[in-house]
Amino acid sequence: MVTHDEEHKHRAFLAAAQLKHAWQFQRRGQRPDDDPVEIDIPVGWHALLNQLFADVQQRVPEAERGGFRWRRMRALQGALEIRFDGVRERMTAAIARARDAAAVTCETCGHSGLRRQVAGTHRVSCDAHFLDRLIQSDVAGEQAARRWWATPHPGLGERSPAEVAQAGPPPDVLLDLALRRAMPATPRPNGAHRQRLQGVWPVLRDHFGERLRSLRLAEFEPGSGPGGTLLAQIAGEIDPTAQAGAATRLARAGFSDLRLRLVTDGDLQAPARANDPWSAMLALEASVTIPRYQPAVPR
Ligand SMILES: [Zn+2]
Numbered sequence: 689m690v691t692h693d694e695e696h697k698h699r700a701f702l703a704a705a706q707l708k709h710a711w712q713f714q715r716r717g718q719r720p721d722d723d724p725v726e727i728d729i730p731v732g733w734h735a736l737l738n739q740l741f742a743d744v745q746q747r748v749p750e751a752e753r754g755g756f757r758w759r760r761m762r763a764l765q766g767a768l769e770i771r772f773d774g775v776r777e778r779m780t781a782a783i784a785r786a787r788d789a790a791a792v793t794c795e796t797c798g799h800s801g802l803r804r805q806v807a808g809t810h811r812v813s814c815d816a817h818f819l820d821r822l823i824q825s826d827v828a829g830e831q832a833a834r835r836w837w838a839t840p841h842p843g844l845g846e847r848s849p850a851e852v853a854q855a856g857p858p859p860d861v862l863l864d865l866a867l868r869r870a871m872p873a874t875p876r877p878n879g880a881h882r883q884r885l886q887g888v889w890p891v892l893r894d895h896f897g898e899r900l901r902s903l904r905l906a907e908f909e910p911g912s913g914p915g916g917t918l919l920a921q922i923a924g925e926i927d928p929t930a931q932a933g934a935a936t937r938l939a940r941a942g943f944s945d946l947r948l949r950l951v952t953d954g955d956l957q958a959p960a961r962a963n964d965p966w967s968a969m970l971a972l973e974a975s976v977t978i979p980r981y982q983p984a985v986p987r
Contacts, residue, residue, distance in 0.1 A: 694731055701734045702727055709741045711753045728762040730795035732812075736786055737761065743782040748775055763795055766803040766810035796820070805966045806870065808907075818965075819858045822866035827873075836869065863960035864969070871974040875908035875916065882979070885918075889981035891941045892920055895934050899923045904975035907947075914945040918978075919971045926950050926963075 706713045713725050729737055748756060756774035763769070768790035770783055794801035794814040801814040806821045813821060826833035840846045843861055852862050877885065885905060892900050901921040908916030920934070935948045951971050955962035962968035 697731050697734070698729070701729070701731075701737075705738065705741055709745055712741060712744060712756065712758055714757050725758050726760040726762065727758070729768075730763050732793055732795045732798040732801075733763065733768065733790055735798055736789040736793060739789075740782055740786040743785070744779065747778045747782060752778075763790075763811070766795075766812050767791070805964060807872070807966070815857050815863065816853065819853065819863060819866055822863070822870045825870040826866075827870060833869070841865070860958060860960035863965065867959060867965055867969040868973055871969060872907055874974050875905050875976055877905060877908060877910070877976065881908075881910065885978045886981045887941070888918060888938065888943055888946070888978065891937055891943070892934060893981075895937050896920070896922060896930075901953075903978040904971050905978055906970040906975035916946055917967070917970060917975075918943075918946040918948050919967060919975055920948065920950050921956070921971065922950050922952055924952070926952055 744756075752775050754774075757772060759771040759773060761768070761770050768787045770786070772779065791803060791812065792800055793812060794817050795812050796817040797814060799814045801812045801817070803810055803812045804818050806818075807825050811821070823833050823837065824830075826836070828836075837849050840848050843865060844852050849862055849865070852859065885903075888903060892903065899922050901923055904919040904921070906917045906919060918938075922930075931948060931950050934950070938944070938946060938948055949964060949967035949970075951962065951964070951968050955964070955968040956972060959965050959968035959972060
């Protein structure tokens with residue numbers, strides 16, 4: 689949702705950048721709608737983009753500016769996507785720096801943040817704006833969320849979420865409460881679904897060995913086609929490449945419709961501090977166990 693105020697800030701940001709670094713935004717075509725530069729950057733990232741424009745200004749000598757232009761800049765699932773024409777080598781370091789900065793900068797306010805998902809959408813958010821996103825996804829609706837926000841809660845020492853949030857950065861207990869309210873319905877797979885899903889066990893068991901503790905299913909709506917979130921609880925730390933490797937194995941075994949998410953015991957003990965709080969809470973509150981695969985015994 690883009691508010692009027694955000695739209696205004698976005699226009700002001702773009703106008704200032706185009707005025708200051710006109711050569712970086714030149715068009716190829718003659719008509720004003722020819723081959724436009726697409727820029728859709730959230731307000732929290734404006735400062736780091738301005739830094740990038742200034743870096744490029746400094747790195748690209750005037751003689752080489754003719755072929756250069758930004759083509760597209762946008763936030764895509766919590767990552768800064770940048771496309772441009774011209775002078776590649778000189779740009780690599782500056783762009784890498786901007787992407788690294790974006791990965792830890794709240795898209796809404798520019799304070800430090802983490803890339804976190806809410807209902808399948810990834811964005812970089814500080815704790816306060818992560819909380820905002822969760823409240824906007826309250827499954828009970830906007831009115832109920834507003835009521836909850838203003839009502840004293842035993843888990844918050846009889847203070848309301850609003851009072852707690854006003855006092856400073858939201859504590860984990862408040863993030864956990866908001867996460868829980870945003871959880872989708874627990875799936876109800878039928879016999880055929882269960883049978884198919886049991887086939888995931890040997891694939892992931894082969895990949896993770898004894899470290900695979902349990903498998904759970906969430907965000908599963910067979911009415912709207914196959915798919916769903918497969919939560920694998922893994923003992924110990926998870927290395928960052930583990931998810932991609934396991935997802936590839938699953939796809940090869942015919943389960944490319946399932947979104948695999950790995951959660952650790954630590955994630956389940958403190959969902960708000962998990963790498964992926966959404967998945968940790970799904971595992972705790974909104975998922976069903978996929979029973980262990982047991983080969984049929986011949987009689
Ligand atoms: Zn923020």
